[in-house]
Amino acid sequence: MTADHGRRFEGQVALITGASRGIGLAVAQRLVDEGARVVVTARKPDGLADAVAQLGAENAIAVAGRADDAEHRAEAIATAIREYGSLDVLVNNTGINPAYGKLADIDEAAARKIMDVNVLAALLWTRQAVAAGLGRERPGTVVNMASVAGLAPAPGIAYYGVSKAALIGLTYQLAAELAPNIRVNAIAPAVVKTKFAEALYSDDEAAAAAQYPLQRLGVPEDIGAAAAFLASSDSGWITGQVLVVDGGGGLRASL
Numbered sequence: 051m052t053a054d055h056g057r058r059f060e061g062q063v064a065l066i067t068g069a070s071r072g073i074g075l076a077v078a079q080r081l082v083d084e085g086a087r088v089v090v091t092a093r094k095p096d097g098l099a100d101a102v103a104q105l106g107a108e109n110a111i112a113v114a115g116r117a118d119d120a121e122h123r124a125e126a127i128a129t130a131i132r133e134y135g136s137l138d139v140l141v142n143n144t145g146i147n148p149a150y151g152k153l154a155d156i157d158e159a160a161a162r163k164i165m166d167v168n169v170l171a172a173l174l175w176t177r178q179a180v181a182a183g184l185g186r187e188r189p190g191t192v193v194n195m196a197s198v199a200g201l202a203p204a205p206g207i208a209y210y211g212v213s214k215a216a217l218i219g220l221t222y223q224l225a226a227e228l229a230p231n232i233r234v235n236a237i238a239p240a241v242v243k244t245k246f247a248e249a250l251y252s253d254d255e256a257a258a259a260a261q262y263p264l265q266r267l268g269v270p271e272d273i274g275a276a277a278a279f280l281a282s283s284d285s286g287w288i289t290g291q292v293l294v295v296d297g298g299g300g301l302r303a304s305l
């Protein structure tokens with residue numbers, strides 16, 4: 051446990067999808083540091099085993115599967131309730147981008163897969179969690195991992211950006227429908243140093259970092275802290291919002 055973190059999630063249970071590495075693992079770590087017990091998901095059991103070793107076997111359980119698989123979702127949610135007794139926080143973090151280029155060139159099957167995993171699965175995770183009791187006996191929170199690519203045109207990752215814009219729309223709609231017992235917010239990160247984004251900065255990290263007023267790229271812990279805020283009662287009067295975490299990148303146009 052990190053000494054200067056609070057204990058905002060003492061006695062709470064969180065489920066974080068796509069959490070064997072990168073942003074999802076940092077979110078899980080932050081919630082565990084603050085007292086939560088977590089269920090983490092990803093496709094590959096090996097990566098999940100490493101994640102559980104890092105988080106501590108007393109704090110974390112892994113359930114392997116695809117985010118867009120209904121049986122996997124049901125198993126992960128049931129595991130949280132069976133093993134830890136409740137589900138208080140859902141972080142829809144899984145996101146994929148198997149297609150680069152312009153919308154004009156997007157492969158149709160890839161486009162469908164992106165929407166299935168990045169958008170529809172987030173809705174279905176949320177619905178299944180609500181059906182299983184999220185927000186029923188005490189307040190619940192949902193945090194969706196969007197992207198700055200969902201807020202403005204995103205050269206090279208066009209359809210991924212469209213999917214993140216849809217995830218932001220989903221966030222607004224779910225926030226309206228699930229209030230007052232469940233708050234639903236999104237995070238829109240710019241480039242964060244993970245395997246997913248490596249190609250965007252690995253050639254020249256210093257040049258990539260110089261694009262941001264805060265002069266560095268994001269690290270997964272930056273997003274872990276933002277997610278913990280939105281999942282905690284510190285954001286108790288905030289729902290249906292998108293928290294941009296971008297090192298000031300959005301200011302570039304006005305500099």
Ligand SMILES: NC(=O)c1ccc[n+]([C@@H]2O[C@H](COP(=O)([O-])OP(=O)(O)OC[C@H]3O[C@@H](n4cnc5c(N)ncnc54)[C@H](OP(=O)(O)O)[C@@H]3O)[C@@H](O)[C@H]2O)c1
Nearest residue numbers: 068070071072073092093094117144145241242244246247
């Ligand atoms: N990194 C950035 O710059 C950045 C910026 C904005 C938004 N984001 C968003 O942040 C989220 C996390 O990205 P990241 O950068 O942390 O990626 P990452 O380091 O590649 O981690 C992705 C995680 O998701 C799992 N995963 C991938 N596909 C999955 C699927 N279909 N079903 C279940 N789990 C799956 C991976 O494990 P397995 O491979 O074992 O499945 C891994 O645990 C994504 O939604 C991404 O769009 C990232």
